[in-house]
Amino acid sequence: MSDPHSNALADRLAARFGETLTISTVRNETTAELSAADLIAVATALRDESAFQFSELVDLCGIDYLGYSQVEWDTDSVSSTGFSRGVEGQAMGRFDWASRPLNEDKPRRFASVVHLLSIVHNCRLRLRVFCDDDTLPVVPSLTLIWPGVNWFEREAFDLYGIIFDGHPDLRRILTDYGFVGHPFRKDFPLIGNVEVRYDPEQKRVIYEPVSIEPRVLVPRTIRNDADLMQAEAEAADDWQRN
Amino acid sequence: MQEIRNYTMNFGPQHPAAHGVLRLIMEMDGETIVRADPHIGLLHRGTEKLAESKPFNQSIGYMDRLDYVSMMCNEHAYVRAIETLLGIEAPERAQYIRTMFDEITRILNHLMWVGSNALDLGAMAVFLYAFREREELMDCYEAVSGARMHATYYRPGGVYRDLPAQMPQYRESPWHKGNDLKRINSWREGSMLDYLEAFTNDFPSKVDEYEELLTGNRIWKQRTVGIGVISPELAQQWGMTGAMLRGSGVEWDLRKKQPYAKYADVDFDIPVGVNGDCYDRYLVRVEEMRQSNRIIQQCVKWLKANPGPVMVKNFKVAPPTRFEMKEDMEAMIHHFKLFTEGYCVPAGETYCAVEAPKGEFGCYLVSDGANKPFRVHLRAPGFAHLSSMDTIVRGHMLADVVAMIGTYDLVFGEVDR
Numbered sequence: 001m002s003d004p005h006s007n008a009l010a011d012r013l014a015a016r017f018g019e020t021l022t023i024s025t026v027r028n029e030t031t032a033e034l035s036a037a038d039l040i041a042v043a044t045a046l047r048d049e050s051a052f053q054f055s056e057l058v059d060l061c062g063i064d065y066l067g068y069s070q071v072e073w074d075t076d077s078v079s080s081t082g083f084s085r086g087v088e089g090q091a092m093g094r095f096d097w098a099s100r101p102l103n104e105d106k107p108r109r110f111a112s113v114v115h116l117l118s119i120v121h122n123c124r125l126r127l128r129v130f131c132d133d134d135t136l137p138v139v140p141s142l143t144l145i146w147p148g149v150n151w152f153e154r155e156a157f158d159l160y161g162i163i164f165d166g167h168p169d170l171r172r173i174l175t176d177y178g179f180v181g182h183p184f185r186k187d188f189p190l191i192g193n194v195e196v197r198y199d200p201e202q203k204r205v206i207y208e209p210v211s212i213e214p215r216v217l218v219p220r221t222i223r224n225d226a227d228l229m230q231a232e233a234e235a236a237d238d239w240q241r242n
Numbered sequence: 243m244q245e246i247r248n249y250t251m252n253f254g255p256q257h258p259a260a261h262g263v264l265r266l267i268m269e270m271d272g273e274t275i276v277r278a279d280p281h282i283g284l285l286h287r288g289t290e291k292l293a294e295s296k297p298f299n300q301s302i303g304y305m306d307r308l309d310y311v312s313m314m315c316n317e318h319a320y321v322r323a324i325e326t327l328l329g330i331e332a333p334e335r336a337q338y339i340r341t342m343f344d345e346i347t348r349i350l351n352h353l354m355w356v357g358s359n360a361l362d363l364g365a366m367a368v369f370l371y372a373f374r375e376r377e378e379l380m381d382c383y384e385a386v387s388g389a390r391m392h393a394t395y396y397r398p399g400g401v402y403r404d405l406p407a408q409m410p411q412y413r414e415s416p417w418h419k420g421n422d423l424k425r426i427n428s429w430r431e432g433s434m435l436d437y438l439e440a441f442t443n444d445f446p447s448k449v450d451e452y453e454e455l456l457t458g459n460r461i462w463k464q465r466t467v468g469i470g471v472i473s474p475e476l477a478q479q480w481g482m483t484g485a486m487l488r489g490s491g492v493e494w495d496l497r498k499k500q501p502y503a504k505y506a507d508v509d510f511d512i513p514v515g516v517n518g519d520c521y522d523r524y525l526v527r528v529e530e531m532r533q534s535n536r537i538i539q540q541c542v543k544w545l546k547a548n549p550g551p552v553m554v555k556n557f558k559v560a561p562p563t564r565f566e567m568k569e570d571m572e573a574m575i576h577h578f579k580l581f582t583e584g585y586c587v588p589a590g591e592t593y594c595a596v597e598a599p600k601g602e603f604g605c606y607l608v609s610d611g612a613n614k615p616f617r618v619h620l621r622a623p624g625f626a627h628l629s630s631m632d633t634i635v636r637g638h639m640l641a642d643v644v645a646m647i648g649t650y651d652l653v654f655g656e657v658d659r
Contacts (some may be wrong), residue, residue, distance in 0.1 A: 003624035027326060029592060036317070055478040058394055058626075062621040069589070069610040082485045115593055115606065115621070119492065122499050126593065148481035174283035174658060183288060191296050218297055222587040222611040226269065 009123050012051050017042060031126040036139050039129055043145050044114060046125070054116035054125060057142065060152035062160035063111045066186040067091070073219040093190040093216040100187045110137040114149075131162060132214055141167040159184035189214060248276055250639075255284050259362045259644045262654035264628075266643070273640050278632045282625075285658040293618040297584025297594055298324055301399065301618070306392035308620060309656035312351040313383075314343045315598040317396040320618075322502060323607040324398040324596040330492075330559060335390075335550040336400035341504040342438075342541035343386075343395065344592055344596070347536040349377050349445075351599035351651075352531045356452055356524070359648035361463045368455050377440055385410055385434050398555035399560040405545065409437040435542050442539045456524070466520035470634055470646045473518060480630035483623050484601025484610070485530065486650070489515035489523035496597040508540045520649040527651075530599075559585050584613040594657045600624055600651045621655035 001055045013032060020042060021032040034042055046052045074092055114127040130139030141164035142149045153164040154173040159181035164170060172179060181188055191214050199206045254260035263284035269277040289308060293301040307314040318340060324329065332340070357372035380390045385406050387393035395402050409430040412418045418426060429440040456462045472482070477490045487494050495512045497505040513529035515522030551577045553560045561580050562573035589611040595604035601623025608617040627650045635643050 005371065008587065026590060027592065031591075056483075057481050058483070058595075059481075059619070059621040061606060061617075061621075062388055063608065063617050068616060069612075070507055079508065091295070092291075113619075117606070124593070125348065126591075146481065147479050147633070148629060151625060152252060155625075172283075174286040176283070184291050216295070218583060218613070220614050221583065221586070221614050223613075224611070 009052075009121075009125065016045070016049070016052075017049065029124070029126065032126060033130070035131065036129050038141070040145070041115075041142050043081065043127075043142055047145055053120045054118045056117040056119060057114060057146035057149050058117045058124075058151075059113075059115040060142070060149050060156060060233045061113055062156035062162050062184070063113055063205075064109055064160055064184065064186045065111065066109045068223065071220055071222050072216070073221040089179075091216060091220050092186055092188065092212055096189050096191060096210065096214055100189060107134075109134045110160060112139045112156060112162055112164075114142070137162045138165050139163070140165050143167055152163060157184070161185065247364075253643070255281075256479060259647060261358065261647055262648065263650045263658075264652065266631075268640070268643070270640065275635050275638055275640065275643060276590060278635050278643065280628055280629065280631050282654070283658050285654045287659070289485075289659045290618050290620060293615055295614065297582060297613050298514060298587060298615060299580075300627070301390060301615075302397065303394045306394060307655055308438055308622065309351075309598065309600065309603070309624070309653045310391060311354045312347045312599045312603075313391055313393055313654055314395060315342075315351075315596055316603055316620075317394070318344060318503070318597045319594055319598070319603045319605040319620075320607075321396045321398050322596065323605040325594050326588060326592045326594055326608055327590050327607060328559060328585075329588070330399055331552055332400040333551045333554065334550060335404075335545065336552040337504045338541050338544050338548075339401050339552060340396060341406065341508065342545065343382075345504065345537045346379050346382055346438075348534045348599045349531050349538075350376055352527050352534075353379075355599075355648075355651045358650075359524070359645075360456060360462070362620060362644050362648045363462065365455065365459070365462065370450055371448070371451055371455070373595060375445065381410075382434060382438065385437075397553070399556060399559065400551070402553075404552045405434045407433050409434050435546050438538060438542050442535050442542065445535050446532060448474055449528060449535075449567065453528060463521060463643075465645055466524060466649075468517070469520045469638065469642050470649055471517060471519045472630075472634060476480045476630075476633070477518070480633070481626040482601065482630070483626070484597065484599070485523050485526045486601060486623075487525050488512065490634060491515055491516035496595060496602060500595075502594075504604075505537075505542070507639070508537050510534075520645050523649050586611060586613050587615070595621070598623060600653070600656075601627065618657055620656075624650065624652045624654075624657040625659075628652060628657055642655050 010023050010030050013021055013023055020038050021034050023030065023032050046054045060164055106129045110131040112129050116125045128140050131139055138161055151173060153167050154171060156162050157164060157170050158172040158174050159182055175183060181193060191210050191212050193210065194206050194207045195210045196207055248269050248271050251270050253266035253268060255263040255265040265284065267279040268275055289304050293304060294519040302317055302320060306313040308316050344413045353372040353376045354524040357369035361369035383393050384390045386393040387402065411430045412423060414423055429437050431514065435482045472490050474490045474492050477487045477492065491514050493512055493514050498512055508535040513526045515526050556578035561577050565576050566573040587609040589609055593604055593606045595602045601625055604621035606621065607615055610616045635646055651655040
């Protein structure tokens with residue numbers, strides 16, 4: 001955020017925690033990456049020490065980095081039949097539960113991202129903790145430091161299956177009672193797994209496998225020309241009068 | 243003597259005071275709450291996952307449907323996050339329009355809140371009065387976007403279009419005729435800004451009316467004073483923001499402390515409470531309506547004096563005009579690319595927050611350089627607030643739970659996402 005403390009914050013963090021944190025500041029937003037083992041000690045210090053005083057935990061969310069920077073539509077190379085049609089790929093809109101992609105041994109898929117706010121210093125800090133094990137992602141719980149994180153951790157557990165060690169009540173929160181799977185994982189199909197309907201014969205709501213077909217309307221693609229340098233140059237060039 | 247044991251009670255999800263689909267499992271000792279366990283997620287639509295599956299612009303409409311009584315503020319957080327990653331900034335006029343509509347939204351939200359909260363606590367009339375003014379402001383939404391609620395008006399790079407030069411008028415009908423028709427059209431003779439000017443001149447007296455009904459009302463005070471007291475420390479521990487935090491006396495408002503849009507250039511005050519109870523939060527929100535009115539007045543004045551573009555002239559992000567498209571091949575191509583593929587956002591991550599009427603509404607956006615977001619996380623104020631329910635209502639009476647649900651200002655569109 002646009003306050004003068006942000007860069008000073010990165011310096012203070014580096015001075016206090018040294019090698020424990022990997023600090024980067026982009027657009028005045030400071031991000032610190034740390035290992036799960038250090039989280040509790042660092043978080044306690046961030047809350048209590050007068051140089052930081054992050055009294056509020058604003059947000060915690062999970063991320064699944066599976067498929068980061070993978071595209072469905074290759075725009076770099078062209079074959080004799082033209083560009084790729086953009087119909088291949090493994091984005092979550094393209095598969096159902098039975099044909100979901102299996103883990104490709106991507107190291108460290110899951111991360112928990114925390115946003116802290118210091119009201120006294122008027123600054124924000126982002127902490128990112130990667131889970132070491134993809135099959136059983138575990139991060140220490142922050143509930144003893146900021147009790148308000150309780151539901152955010154439940155949400156991350158529900159949607160990503162990240163287990164928060166030490167959480168007093170790690171239940172599902174947003175999904176249905178008895179839901180199977182962690183729906184925000186990138187290998188969970190967008191169309192879901194089951195659908196419900198009322199069955200007049202059994203006189204109750206029943207679960208069935210989904211009947212809709214997965215489909216993607218716009219393929220995912222990465223273009224570097226859209227870093228807007230070119231756009232600015234074009235605007236300056238005033239192409240309309242060319 | 244027989245031992246009296248606690249019993250468990252279910253509240254909601256279909257209950258008029260549950261503000262949507264809250265389900266509360268309460269352990270009661272007589273009429274006293276021993277433990278409250280809110281069950282949420284009945285309105286979970288997976289907005290964040292849906293947003294990952296489509297180009298950036300196509301998710302703006304989903305933001306309206308999160309907190310469906312403060313629509314444009316949600317859009318603002320999302321659009322700002324995209325703009326931050328793209329490194330573009332909306333033109334000044336668009337920034338003023340956003341500031342103005344954020345405040346219109348705040349009034350809309352607080353009117354809904356004061357009406358429904360009073361209704362929950364047994365005061366029917368306030369609801370009817372509040373909806374009278376809500377209707378007038380929703381006409382502004384409609385005039386500018388065509389939709390009364392789900393506007394999709396903010397776009398990365400500005401706003402969808404400029405304010406209308408003519409405010410739509412009522413036509414004669416069996417319901418609006420004669421002097422009644424003349425009266426409701428009297429504000430609508432000129433532009434939308436004229437209409438808003440007339441509204442803002444009139445609105446403080448309307449706030450007086452609500453205050454007349456509630457502020458000194460003995461029953462209202464009995465239901466709210468000393469109920470749900472939240473200390474500043476507790477509020478911060480539970481990640482509270484907005485009126486929930488200010489009601490406890492912490493002077494924290496993102497519009498002042500981390501200004502965005504044009505909040506640094508407009509004049510307004512932050513009201514804070516003293517005791518941190520439901521009554522103080524009511525007073526804070528009522529005063530916020532007056533302050534929002536002040537901000538709208540200033541924006542109207544500026545917007546009348548300063549015409550200009552409302553969208554960046556960058557066709558990689560914003561579409562060219564219809565006129566240009568019909569004249570120019572390149573404009574046509576830009577339009578086609580934008581509406582089929584969308585734009586690619588440079589890799590990076592950002593957290594952009596706005597002071598939504600309910601508190602801090604944040605958007606954490608991670609892009610890997612593609613035309614779709616890699617991860618969108620929406621930080622909803624109501625989610626954090628509701629999580630503190632158990633801590634706060636323990637020891638209160640059952641009827642106070644209703645007062646507490648009201649004071650949280652919950653909307654399940656954003657809690658469940």
